[in-house]
Amino acid sequence: MSDTNDGQQFDRLPATADDREVSGRATRAEVLDWWDERFGIPPETFEGYTFWEKGAGKVWIFAADLPSPTDVEGLGMTFLRTRQEHWKPTTNAVQRFGSLATRNVIELDSDDAAAFLAGDDVDPEWDGDWGYLVVAHEVAGALEPIGVGLYVHDELRSVIPKGRRAELTPR
Numbered sequence: 310m311s312d313t314n315d316g317q318q319f320d321r322l323p324a325t326a327d328d329r330e331v332s333g334r335a336t337r338a339e340v341l342d343w344w345d346e347r348f349g350i351p352p353e354t355f356e357g358y359t360f361w362e363k364g365a366g367k368v369w370i371f372a373a374d375l376p377s378p379t380d381v382e383g384l385g386m387t388f389l390r391t392r393q394e395h396w397k398p399t400t401n402a403v404q405r406f407g408s409l410a411t412r413n414v415i416e417l418d419s420d421d422a423a424a425f426l427a428g429d430d431v432d433p434e435w436d437g438d439w440g441y442l443v444v445a446h447e448v449a450g451a452l453e454p455i456g457v458g459l460y461v462h463d464e465l466r467s468v469i470p471k472g473r474r475a476e477l478t479p480r
Contacts, residue, residue, distance in 0.1 A: 319369065319384050321377035330402055334362055335391040343389075348443060349411030361385070366392030370402070380396060397441055400456045400470060407443040407454030414443040415458065415465065417466040422446035423477040425467045432464055441468075 322337045323329045329336060337360055341352035361369045361377075361384055371385030386405070390397040408416070421431040425444060435442075437460075444458040444465070456473075459466040 316364040318378040318380045319363045322360040410443045428474040
């Protein structure tokens, strides 16, 4: 078993730990379990999708299948960062699938949502788990995921990528 990945190709995640060939690589089962346990998003949500790793711990989701390995620059969308102490969902993944979350979703008011989207940390009321949360705000009468936040020490840290931050005027 190798402890490294080829950062120039995508490798499909193994289905289970028994299928793992690269040490430390997440499995499809682990990814599905994590989304279910952390956010309450059921595994069947991801039927029809394949999961790929490129580099160490950068997991991508793709709505089709290809032979593995695949030597391309991009495949689907970035989905999850693994191979660190705490797995981190990407902003893209939360904006795409976060509306299905039933756990660890924090709703921000207009002022906090504007500050959060600008990249500022906020201090909302929260009595749930620490760690990465789906950050949501009411838009046009529906609660919509706006990104990923890291809640620690009674503070919600914005992890909106710098290139995706926005200056909004709260209503």
